[in-house]
Amino acid sequence: MNAHQPPAPDFDTTFHFTGEPLDDAEALERRLRAIGAARYHDRHPFHHLLHDGKLTLGQVQAWALNRWYYQSSIPIKDALVISRFRDRALRREWRHRIEDHDGRDNDAGGIDRWLLLTTGLGLDPDYVTSARGVLPATRFAVDAYVSFVATRSPLEAIASSLTELFAPNIHERRISGMLENYDFITPEIMTYFKTRLGQAPRDAGFALDYVRTHARTPESRALVCEALVFKTEVLWVQLDALYHAYVTGHPPPGAFVPEDAP
Numbered sequence: 001m002n003a004h005q006p007p008a009p010d011f012d013t014t015f016h017f018t019g020e021p022l023d024d025a026e027a028l029e030r031r032l033r034a035i036g037a038a039r040y041h042d043r044h045p046f047h048h049l050l051h052d053g054k055l056t057l058g059q060v061q062a063w064a065l066n067r068w069y070y071q072s073s074i075p076i077k078d079a080l081v082i083s084r085f086r087d088r089a090l091r092r093e094w095r096h097r098i099e100d101h102d103g104r105d106n107d108a109g110g111i112d113r114w115l116l117l118t119t120g121l122g123l124d125p126d127y128v129t130s131a132r133g134v135l136p137a138t139r140f141a142v143d144a145y146v147s148f149v150a151t152r153s154p155l156e157a158i159a160s161s162l163t164e165l166f167a168p169n170i171h172e173r174r175i176s177g178m179l180e181n182y183d184f185i186t187p188e189i190m191t192y193f194k195t196r197l198g199q200a201p202r203d204a205g206f207a208l209d210y211v212r213t214h215a216r217t218p219e220s221r222a223l224v225c226e227a228l229v230f231k232t233e234v235l236w237v238q239l240d241a242l243y244h245a246y247v248t249g250h251p252p253p254g255a256f257v258p259e260d261a262p
């Protein structure tokens, strides 16, 4: 066992979803989809406020600023995923994810598109990329995701990306809801999400096929489910922290304070 690996929980946190044994790939996929339906961050109250136009500009800035830390960590996470595989074909397949975010010759990449969003919202790009104003909980959660893929099995590393199965729906909802409900949102600054609508299904489809094929026992299928649960928690706690800091109104010391804060 890797020295950095936390002890496994002594209960199956996903079993209660269906109670169905994880005997084959079909049962695994059913369980994964049940986990997404119950735990994905589209259900979080902060997202409901965001998409329904209930936040101030400052609260939307806080969301985008914190999400930058997630976005900018994804290529680091994916470089670690690649480093877990001796299989060249897997590495070839996975590496476009890094370029999707970092960019390639003729494409600025997702991180630049995210900065288009934060700049369009009025944030200074130097402040955003310094990550100085990011909430401690954002940092802890995102860093835990990066550490998870480095220290768990390669199968679990791939499985932890499976939240992307559920991302296109929330991206659609976000694009239409935010454009409709905020006068400071323009189609141009939402380009990041439009691009992801094409990228996420391909990535999620590959990861789903991978776990369906390579998790060959009920025990390894359970580990795949646990990895997805872990990842839903990584996403959820970031929104809990945003809610506490910027909706309830208790930003921790050093965190971003919007100009329109009461």
Ligand SMILES: O=C(O)c1cc(C(=O)O)c2c(n1)C(=O)C(=O)c1cc(C(=O)O)[nH]c1-2
Pocket: 074, 160, 161, 162, 163, 164, 165, 166, 167, 170, 171, 196, 235
């Ligand atoms: O806006 C969202 O709700 C959302 C969620 C997720 C996700 O489910 O992890 C990702 C993204 N966006 C995203 O843009 C993205 O590039 C991405 C990469 C990954 C991953 O785990 O490798 N998740 C996500």
